[in-house]
Amino acid sequence: MARAPDPRIEQAKAMYLKGIKLVEIANQLNLPEGTVRRWKCTHKWDSERSDKKSERSHKKGPPKGSKNALGNKGGAAPEQNKNAEKYGFFSKYLPEETVSIIQEMPTDPLDILWDQVQIAYAAIIRAQSIMYVKDRDDVTTTRIGHKDGDTVTEERWEVQQAWDKQGNFLQAQARAQKTLEGLIKQYDELLHKRWDLASEEQKARIAQLRAQTDKLTGNNQELEDMDGIEGDIYGGSK
Template identity: 50%
Template sequence: MKYKEIAEKYGVSINTVKSWKQRHSWQRQKGAPIVKGVHTKKPGAPPGNKNAVGNKGGAPPQNSNAVTHGLFQKYLPAESLEIMEQLQARSPLDIVWDNIMIQYTAIIRAQQIMYVKDRDDSTTTKVEVKSGNVSGQRWEVQQAWDKQATFLQAQSRAMATLQSLIRQYDELLKTDLATEEQQLRIARLKGEVEKINNESNPEVVVFKDDLHE
């Protein structure tokens, strides 16, 4: 059956069906024709008169749709429910990696937003306007060194958070079934993070896990 057909049959979104496919390892046999109403189960699946999700009706075993749609549907918008359904198919390793990418992207973007050109790069901003018996304006001037100091403090906190996430990812690599690609991408990211640290700070920053006695 197609995603759309399964979604309509069980009254769920297409993204939920896709998450079922990933979670329960649904596979179409190679060379099998796509026939409407027929689903080819993975070899070794339990025989009997069962539907596409492996039972006699409803969602896969241990599925939390009843909780999600019963409890949260009253309070959360449809977009949030859809995100929750997709997250059910994500492993802890994937979730930590998503957080790493979000944090790393924010750091790179901050490099552009908080860029200080040179020592004469000051910013003057009108912060208050008074009218009536007493009128006037108040302006705030940020000198280059103030802007640079603010940027370094913010980046230092963001980098500490990023490094903490990377260490969490490293720990999950030791316990979870990680692919070679997942292991290589974290090694590459470590090099990029150290490069940013070295350019922003005079001291060299290294990961504790990389230190050897």
């Protein structure tokens, strides 16, 4: 039976469309920032935000005699408004959705690296179901070519035996886990270099992640039900 959608998704979306930053949304809803960021991408909130901006851009300007631009030569943004200065170059050459992503990205090196750790870890978890091999009789047959001739019809098929698929999976998983280990090591090293500047959340992440990777490698449990681990990654029900 499918799980009911998390009601906080709509709450977070409404807040985002009002212009509230992802970090603030996460704080108000008591969620990890990565969870809110994942919801934003999965449910394409930016497309709705762009539609609202487009609607506003077609509205008429201020009425005649408006004092809005007084003291603001040329009607430009106030001097203290740094948005144009900070993102003007990107806005000129990149799509609006890309600029929106840049504006929402974390700037702290530890948070940037942590996002990469989560992405790498989530990819490994997702691969468990995609590359799952049921048993030794789990054979995949795929037609990879078809050609109709005057007298002969030619077809080409690729057959993957269970041991082929399992071997490919183990090799891919080993490479992915090596990448994840490297990212965790980088995070740990950077954390201790910046220990006095790091937040309590940034410090607690390593212990949490090591507990999660114990689950992945099977040190503490059998890896039969991935729901619990995915909940650890994403911070709540899917």
